[in-house]
Amino acid sequence: xxxxxxxxxxxxxxxxxxxxxxxxxxxxxxxxxxxxxxxxxxxxxxxxxxxxxxxxxxxxxxxxxxxxxxxxxxxxxxxxxxxxxxxxxxxxxxxxxxxxxxxxxxxxxxxxxxxxxxx
Numbered sequence: 001x002x003x004x005x006x007x008x009x010x011x012x013x014x015x016x017x018x019x020x021x022x023x024x025x026x027x028x029x030x031x032x033x034x035x036x037x038x039x040x041x042x043x044x045x046x047x048x049x050x051x052x053x054x055x056x057x058x059x060x061x062x063x064x065x066x067x068x069x070x071x072x073x074x075x076x077x078x079x080x081x082x083x084x085x086x087x088x089x090x091x092x093x094x095x096x097x098x099x100x101x102x103x104x105x106x107x108x109x110x111x112x113x114x115x116x117x118x119x
Contacts, residue, residue, distance in 0.1 A: 045082035
């Protein structure tokens with residue numbers, strides 16, 4: 001399956017110490033060129049942990065997505081410093097997508113700032 005930038009998916013997200021994984025949501029941040037020419041996709045981690053004071057996180061609520069998050073997780077945070085490349089065959093399923101283009105652009109700009117990339 002070819003995923004699109006902004007798709008929200010479930011996947012086995014690895015711990016940073018590489019000693020295991022946890023199934024959790026992530027958002028596809030790689031663009032259509034990457035997604036259509038490789039089975040790899042670039043994913044940013046989503047978390048329900050309140051990161052509103054964290055400068056590396058972007059709030060994502062039901063107002064921003066195509067299919068609402070289920071209570072009590074109506075708000076999630078894109079943790080823009082936790083990004084990984086994963087084979088799309090490891091993705092369990094697509095659960096929603098970012099419907100608000102301005103919000104998606106905000107997420108991508110934050111990830112650019114994490115890597116100190118200027119366009």
